[in-house]
Amino acid sequence: DTEVTQTPKHLVMGMTNKKSLKCEQHMGHRAMYWYKQKAKKPPELMFVYSYEKLSINESVPSRFSPECPNSSLLNLHLHALQPEDSALYLCASRGTASYEQYFGPGTRLTVT
């Protein structure tokens, strides 16, 4: 199974809402990532988890809160977002054998 799954596929939330994005992989990968992708732009790294520990936070605002409950799951908790946070949020994972990252289909987030 070389699949990374993400839920929900689409999410619309107000600026006062709290929501969570979920990511799951069963490839035994111990590195997992969150990227943000605006329209017609490349993905931009947000967070890196290595062996369930946060190793990189690319100066992401605290209204985004990542969590790695176990080696297969990665969450992104959202609170008090702004309309400019509307984007495609991509999850990826990587094994130790190569630098290739496997990406999920993304969650299309709209903040109203």
Next chain:
Amino acid sequence: GESVGLHLPTLSVQEGDNSIINCAYSNSASDYFIWYKQESGKGPQFIIDIRSNMDKRQGQRVTVLLNKTVKHLSLQIAATQPGDSAVYFCADPQRGGADGLTFGKGTHLIIQP
């Protein structure tokens, strides 16, 4: 600082022709590159990679060329098909790969019938 960039934002080719997508990088220490394909509404999909100790690597219908002298790499797609329509990104693993990918700006490949 490190950057990975593309020369052209859009490339339009006739079906059946070969496509060449270019990418420039600035960090001489970069030793590994990946090409990703992203179709509309999907996440990036790995196409091919190359290490800096190689000049060329071939896959199925794709070839990546690396010129370390001018810090340039290219992706060649042979006999372009409608299914090749997508945005193509070159990417560079930061600091050995564990720290995430830095993507180039992307080239939108459009296939004309």
